[in-house]
Amino acid sequence: MRTLLQDAGYALRGLRRSPGFAITAILTLALGVGANTAIFSVTNSVLLRPHHFPELDRLVVLRERVRGQSEERSRLTPADVSDLARVPGLFQGVGAYEYRDLNLSRAGETDTATSFLVTPNLLSVLGVKPSRGRPFLADDAQPGRDDVLLLSHNFWQRRFGGDPSVVGSTIAVDGRNHTIVGIMPKGFNYPPGAEVWKPLALTPEAGSDRSKETLYAVGRLAPGVSLDQARAGLSAEAARLQNTFPVSNSGRTFSLLRLREEQYSDTAPLLLLLQSGAVFLLLLACANLGVLVLVRLIKRQRELAIRTALGATRRRLLWLFVAEGLLFSLAAGTAALAASLWCVDLIRASLSPSYTRWVAGWDNMRVDGNVLASAVATVVAIALLLGIAAALQAAGTNLNDTLKEGGRGGTSRRQHALRNSLVVVQIMIALVLLVGAGLIVSGFRRLQNVFASLDPAHVLRFSVSLPESRYSPAQVSQFYDRMERELTSLSGATGAGIITNNPASNVPNPQVQFTIAGQATQRVSETPVTERQTVSPGIFSVLHIPLLDGRLFAPTDGANSPRVAVVSHGFAQRYWPRGSAIGQRIKFATDSGDAAWITIVGVVGDIQLNWFDSVIGPVLYLPYTQAPPRRVTFLVRTEGDPARYFSPVRQMLAHLDPLLSSGELNPYTVEVDDSLAPLRAIGELMLALGVIAMLLSAIGIYGVMGHVVAQSTHEFGVRMALGAARNDVLALVTGRALRMTSIGLALGCVVALLLVRVTASLLFGVIALRASVFAGFALLLLIVGVLAALLPARRASRVDPVIALRQE
Numbered sequence: 001m002r003t004l005l006q007d008a009g010y011a012l013r014g015l016r017r018s019p020g021f022a023i024t025a026i027l028t029l030a031l032g033v034g035a036n037t038a039i040f041s042v043t044n045s046v047l048l049r050p051h052h053f054p055e056l057d058r059l060v061v062l063r064e065r066v067r068g069q070s071e072e073r074s075r076l077t078p079a080d081v082s083d084l085a086r087v088p089g090l091f092q093g094v095g096a097y098e099y100r101d102l103n104l105s106r107a108g109e110t111d112t113a114t115s116f117l118v119t120p121n122l123l124s125v126l127g128v129k130p131s132r133g134r135p136f137l138a139d140d141a142q143p144g145r146d147d148v149l150l151l152s153h154n155f156w157q158r159r160f161g162g163d164p165s166v167v168g169s170t171i172a173v174d175g176r177n178h179t180i181v182g183i184m185p186k187g188f189n190y191p192p193g194a195e196v197w198k199p200l201a202l203t204p205e206a207g208s209d210r211s212k213e214t215l216y217a218v219g220r221l222a223p224g225v226s227l228d229q230a231r232a233g234l235s236a237e238a239a240r241l242q243n244t245f246p247v248s249n250s251g252r253t254f255s256l257l258r259l260r261e262e263q264y265s266d267t268a269p270l271l272l273l274l275q276s277g278a279v280f281l282l283l284l285a286c287a288n289l290g291v292l293v294l295v296r297l298i299k300r301q302r303e304l305a306i307r308t309a310l311g312a313t314r315r316r317l318l319w320l321f322v323a324e325g326l327l328f329s330l331a332a333g334t335a336a337l338a339a340s341l342w343c344v345d346l347i348r349a350s351l352s353p354s355y356t357r358w359v360a361g362w363d364n365m366r367v368d369g370n371v372l373a374s375a376v377a378t379v380v381a382i383a384l385l386l387g388i389a390a391a392l393q394a395a396g397t398n399l400n401d402t403l404k405e406g407g408r409g410g411t412s413r414r415q416h417a418l419r420n421s422l423v424v425v426q427i428m429i430a431l432v433l434l435v436g437a438g439l440i441v442s443g444f445r446r447l448q449n450v451f452a453s454l455d456p457a458h459v460l461r462f463s464v465s466l467p468e469s470r471y472s473p474a475q476v477s478q479f480y481d482r483m484e485r486e487l488t489s490l491s492g493a494t495g496a497g498i499i500t501n502n503p504a505s506n507v508p509n510p511q512v513q514f515t516i517a518g519q520a521t522q523r524v525s526e527t528p529v530t531e532r533q534t535v536s537p538g539i540f541s542v543l544h545i546p547l548l549d550g551r552l553f554a555p556t557d558g559a560n561s562p563r564v565a566v567v568s569h570g571f572a573q574r575y576w577p578r579g580s581a582i583g584q585r586i587k588f589a590t591d592s593g594d595a596a597w598i599t600i601v602g603v604v605g606d607i608q609l610n611w612f613d614s615v616i617g618p619v620l621y622l623p624y625t626q627a628p629p630r631r632v633t634f635l636v637r638t639e640g641d642p643a644r645y646f647s648p649v650r651q652m653l654a655h656l657d658p659l660l661s662s663g664e665l666n667p668y669t670v671e672v673d674d675s676l677a678p679l680r681a682i683g684e685l686m687l688a689l690g691v692i693a694m695l696l697s698a699i700g701i702y703g704v705m706g707h708v709v710a711q712s713t714h715e716f717g718v719r720m721a722l723g724a725a726r727n728d729v730l731a732l733v734t735g736r737a738l739r740m741t742s743i744g745l746a747l748g749c750v751v752a753l754l755l756v757r758v759t760a761s762l763l764f765g766v767i768a769l770r771a772s773v774f775a776g777f778a779l780l781l782l783i784v785g786v787l788a789a790l791l792p793a794r795r796a797s798r799v800d801p802v803i804a805l806r807q808e
Contacts, residue, residue: 008323008326008327010320010323012327018296021292021296022328024292024699024703025289025292025293025328025332026328026331026332026335027332027335028285028288028289028292028332028696028699029285029289029328029329029332029333029336029379029382030332030333030335030336030339031281031285031336031692031696032281032282032284032285032286032336033282033285033332033333033336033375033378033379033382034335034336034337034339034340034343035278035281035282035343035689035692036278036279036281036282036375036378037336037337037340037367037371037374037375038278038339038340038343038344038347039274039275039277039278039685040275040278040371040374040375041340041344041347041365041366041367041368041371042271042274042344042347042365043271043272043274043275044368044370044371045361045362045364045365045366046263046267046271046359046360046361046362046365047260047264047267047268047271047272047361048260048370049260049361049370050260050262050263050360050361051126051189051190051259051260051360051361052187052364053126053127053128053259054127055127055220056259056260057258057260058092058220058221059125059126059218059219059220059221059258059259059260060218060219060220060221060227060230060256060257060258060259061074061216061217061218061219061256061257061258061259061262062076062081062084062094062217062218062219062234062254062255062256063076063254063255063256063257064076064080064213064252064253064254064255065252065253065254065255066251066252066513067251067252067253071511072255073213074216075098075213075214075215075216076096076213076215076216076217076254077209077210077211077212077213077214077215077248078096078202078206078207078208078209078214078215079207079208079209079210080210080241080249080252080254081094081096081215081217082207083237083241084217084219084234084237084254085219087233087234087237089222089225089233090219090221090222090225090230090233090234091219091220091221091222091230092125092219092220092221092222092223093121093124093125093219093220094121094125094217094218094219094220095118095119095121095122095123095124095125095126095217095218095219096118096119096122096200096215096216096217096218097116097117097118097119097122097191097200097215097216097218098116098117098200098214098215098216099115099116099191100115100116100117100198100465101113101114101115101463101465101631102115102173102174102196102198102465102467103173103174103465103467103659103660103661104159104171104172104173104196104661105171105172105173105175105658105659106171106172110654110658110659110660110661111159111661112463112465112661112664113155113159113195113196114193114194114195114196115194115195115196115197115198116191116194116196116197116198117197117198117199117200117201118136118197118198118199118200119141119199119200120135120136120137120138120140120141120199121138122218123135123136125218125219125220126190126218126220127220128184128185128188128190129185130150130181130182130183130184130185131153131182131183131184131185131186132164132167132182132183133150133167133168133180133181133182133183134181134182135150135182136148136150136181136197136199140199140201141199141200141201141202142201143201143202143203144201145201146198146199146200146201147173147176147177147178147179148178148179148180148181148198148199149171149173149178149179149180149181149196149197149198150180150181150182150183150184150196150197150198151166151180151182151183151184151195151196152183152184152188152189152194152195152196153183153184153185153186153187153188154186154195154357155195155196156183166180166183167180167181167182167183168180168181172659173198174467174469174470174659175467175469175470175659176469178198184197187363187364189357189360189361189363190360191216192263192357192358192359192360193357193358200215210245210248210249211248211590212590218259219256227256227258230256231255231256234253234254234255234256235253235254237254238252238253238254262360263359263360266359266506267359267678269759270678270679270682273436273440273682273686273759274682274685274686277433277436277437277685277686277689277690278689280429280432280433280689280693281429281433281689281692281693282378283425283429284425284426284429284430284433284693284696284697285696286382286385287422287423287425287426287429287700288422288426288696288697288699288700289382289386290386290389290422291419291422291423291426291700291703291704292703293325293386293389293390294390294418294419294422295419295703295704297390317391318387318388318391321386321387321388321390321391322383322384322387322388323387324387325382325383325384325386325387325390326380326383329379329380329382329383330379332379333375333376333379336375336379337367337372337375340367340371340375341367344365344366344367347365347681347685348362348363348365350681350684351677351678351681352670352673352674352677354664354670354674355674355677355678419704420704420740422700423700423701423704423740423744424740424743424744424747425744426696426697426700426701426744427697427701427740427741427743427744427745427748427781427785428744428745428747428748428751429693429748430690430693430694430696430697430744430748430781431744431745431748431749431752431777431778431781432748432751432752432755433686433689433690433693434690434693434694434777434780434781435748435752435756435773435774435777436686436690436752436755436756436759437683437686437687437689437690438687438690438770438773438776438777439756439767439768439769439770439773440679440682440683440686440687440767441683441684441686441687442768442770442773443679443683443767443768444676444679444680444683446768447611447676447679448676450608450611451503451504451608451672451675453544453607454503454504454543454544454668454672455544455637456504456667456668456669456671456672457642457667457668457669458637458638458639458640458642459542459635459636459637459638459642459667459668460634460635460636460638460642460645460646460649460665460666460667460668461502461633461634461635461636461665461666461667461668461670461671462633462634462649462664462665462666463631463632463633463634463664464483464631464632464634464653464660465630465631465660466479466630466631466660467630468630470659471630473559473628474559476628476629476630477559477624477625477628479656479657480498480536480624480628480632481625482656483634483652483653483656484496484497484498484536484538484634486652486656487634487636487649487652488538490636490645490648492638492639492640492644492645493636493637493638493639493645494637494638494639495538495541495542495636495637496538496542496634496635496636496637497535497536497537497538497539497540497541497542497543497634497635498534498535498536498538498539498624498632498633498634498635499533499534499535499536499539499543499632499633499635500533500534500535500629500631500632500633501533501609501633502633502635502668502671503543503607503608503609503610504609504610504611504668504671504672504674504675504676505609505610505671505675506610506612506674506675507610508531508609508610508613509531509532509533509609509617509619510531510532511529511530511531511532512529512530512532512588512589512590512620513527513528513529513588513589513590514527514528514529514530514586514587514588514589514620515527515528515586515587515589516528516575516584516585516586517584517585517586517587517597518585527589528575530567530571530617530618530619530620531609531617531618531619531620532619532620532622533619533620533621533622534621534622534623534624534627534628534629534632535553535621535622535623535624536553536623536624537552537553537554537623539635540552540604541637542635542636542637543607543635545604545605545607546604546605547602547603547604548569548603548604548605549572549580549581549582549602549603550566550582550600550601550602550603551601551602552566552602552604553566553601553602553623553625557623557625557626558625558626559625559626561626562596562599563596563597563598563599563626564598564599564600564601564623564626565586565598565599565600565601565620565621565622565623566600566601566602566603566604566620566621567581567600567602567603567604567618567619567620567621568603568604568605568606568607568616568618568619568620568621569603569604569605569606570606570616570617570618570619571603571618571619571620572600572603574618575618581600581603582600582601582602582603583599583600584599584600585597585598585599585600586598586600586620598622604621606619607619610675611675611676611679635668636649641667642667642668643667646665649665650665690777694780694781694784697781697784697785697788698784698785698787698788699788701737701740701741701784701785701788701789702788702789702791702792704737704740705733705736705737705788705789705792705793706791706792706795719732726797726798727797729793729797730793730794730797733789733792733793733797734786734789734790734793736789737785737786737788737789737793738782738785738786738789740785741781741782741785741786742782744781745778745781745782748778749774749778752774753769753774756769757769
């Protein structure tokens with residue numbers, strides 16, 4: 001310990017004598033570690049631990065796969081959930097929920113809350129209790145007794161100002177009084193986006209239903225049960241249900257997914273790409289730091305040779321270098337931690353709350369113990385590696401040449417190669433980061449054009465949810481019809497329409513299987529599948545979807561009229577490539593045998609639903625008058641600013657039904673911007689990493705060329721004494737920098753090309769190979785490399801031959 005303290009004291013004095021090296025090394029390492037700490041905080045919060053539930057890895061999401069469909073279904077039938085919960089020894093508990101928007105009214109104010117109907121045991125399955133009040137009880141799930149609510153902490157703060165007396169008070173929900181029995185803890189966000197929870201009260205008939213997948217299910221594995229064992233148990237139960245209920249359960253199997261992996265498909269590709277960029281930046285910082293340490297080591301060759309001659313062992317030198325590395329690493333780690341705390345707050349606030357509330361773990365993002373431990377481990381590991389590398393380099397010093405009187409202690413061939421190699425690595429990594437950032441930003445701008453045809457700046461958007469307790473199917477259709485007519489009559493409104501899932505929602509359309517009249521009965525695996533939308537005829541003009549063939553829905557297409565549908569161009573081309581789709585008839589696989597056929601009356605253009613859709617799938621549009629959904633989105637096209645219509649629309653809705661709320665009433669641009677917000681944020685962060693990488697590369701080239709000039713003063717003096725002009729020396733130094741930069745750019749192009757091919761398959765539609773991005777950033781780094789070498793080159797060109805030779 002005494003030796004270590006002595007070395008630390010000497011190292012501290014050495015760093016004070018070399019402030020340029022100390023400051024550059026600390027800033028370089030702080031940038032690399034700080035960026036990784038900040039990005040890892042995001043990855044840790046959103047991917048690794050999005051929920052702070054006890055024994056998180058025992059929580060699983062139950063899913064269903066239907067033979068013939070490529071994607072798993074997230075929802076199950078109520079009867080299947082009950083059967084799976086009763087499998088012996090498999091689960092400690094299974095909870096279920098379904099999405100439901102509720103209209104809450106109190107003191108004359110009506111607000112729409114994102115709500116979920118949940119089984120009373122869901123919270124106990126998750127291992128969470130309300131912070132105030134009580135949880136749901138089993139009796140709360142009885143029909144007629146389900147008039148109780150739990151509120152999220154954020155909704156309680158926003159709607160009630162954090163008033164603790166709210167617990168036990170009543171509030172009207174869709175016209176019926178409910179009692180608020182509890183407030184959930186701060187940070188609890190499951191299901192993601194939830195503001196209000198209400199008991200799921202199923203009638204015996206609904207609880208035994210096996211035809212409609214309506215429930216999401218979460219289970220806690222029994223102690224000692226592994227994921228593979230649980231999957232095997234589900235397979236056995238699926239086989240039993242297929243034999244017992246062949247009509248409803250034929251072709252159905254079940255699967256499991258860890259709860260923390262539930263949002264992987266949405267967040268993992270982008271966050272892993274960002275984390276990879278941060279790791280590349282750390283590698284670049286290490287390479288830059290390696291150059292600085294190597295240059296300083298070369299300058300200290302004489303000192304190290306004297307230490308060795310006086311008896312210093314390799315271990316003693318190793319401790320010296322490790323102590324020095326730990327000193328500036330500690331300073332860099334402190335700076336990195338402070339910077340990462342600021343960056344995490346900046347990242348968390350970079351996305352709109354209207355988007356992030358649907359991302360589990362986002363609001364809980366922070367530099368926690370796991371992140372801090374990884375940062376400390378990274379800093380210590382870098383210090384140890386640099387110390388070991390420096391000790392190995394020092395061990396190869398030739399004592400005779402270094403201590404010889406008049407010896408210059410120049411750079412050996414091995415040190416020269418290592419120094420140049422580190423600079424090449426810096427250039428290579430910088431190009432990879434810049435190309436990645438450029439392609440993401442380019443992809444983001446390209447994807448913005450995906451929704452440009454919608455002209456969202458002149459569209460107003462809001463949603464309405466009609467409760468089953470107050471609206472029959474006929475009344476639902478009548479309400480939508482009246483609302484659409486009144487919206488269209490607004491001054492300056494050029495059209496209005498209804499749709500169940502608007503473009504840029506970041507939510508995929510539900511898929512349905514169907515059969516085609518006149519075609520031979522297919523096997524289940526060959527049954528056609530299409531996306532389904534329920535709309536009004538006005539939505540096609542609002543969204544600028546052209547009619548290609550046939551007609552749109554007419555007022556005569558009512559509940560008692562023959563069932564009709566409009567299909568997308570892709571739908572028609574897929575199933576009738578050589579003929580017309582007009583007049584063709586289809587029937588859903590879930591329809592009963594005596595259900596009427598649906599006749600296709602029109603074909604409209606294709607439209608991309610979400611930016612992440614690799615291909616535009618076939619879409620079947622149904623009229624709301626024949627299948628009225630209880631929750632729809634209204635889109636109103638206006639001549640001016642949509643914000644001018646907020647007040648008239650609210651007044652209109654209050655006049656039609658004072659117990660309804662329009663929820664979030666916004667210009668359509670808000671929805672489009674929120675949809676693309678993750679891409680924009682990732683692109684900006686990658687661009688920031690690329691700019692830092694470019695700066696570090698410039699510092700590395702400048703440092704190396706400055707060292708080369710200092711070491712080659714004698715060489716330049718000889719050259720100029722023999723007749724070399726100043727421009728020749730300038731070209732010589734600049735050429736060396738240009739050679740290293742060119743090699744790094746060549747290697748960087750190869751590595752970037754390989755990585756682009758890999759990431760393009762993960763982020764289809766976002767990243768595409770663009771030669772202009774490669775060429776542009778390669779040229780930029782080439783210019784940066786030349787500029788970084790100009791100052792040392794000018795210094796070399798001004799060497800006085802007489803002074804240089806006299807020093808020798």
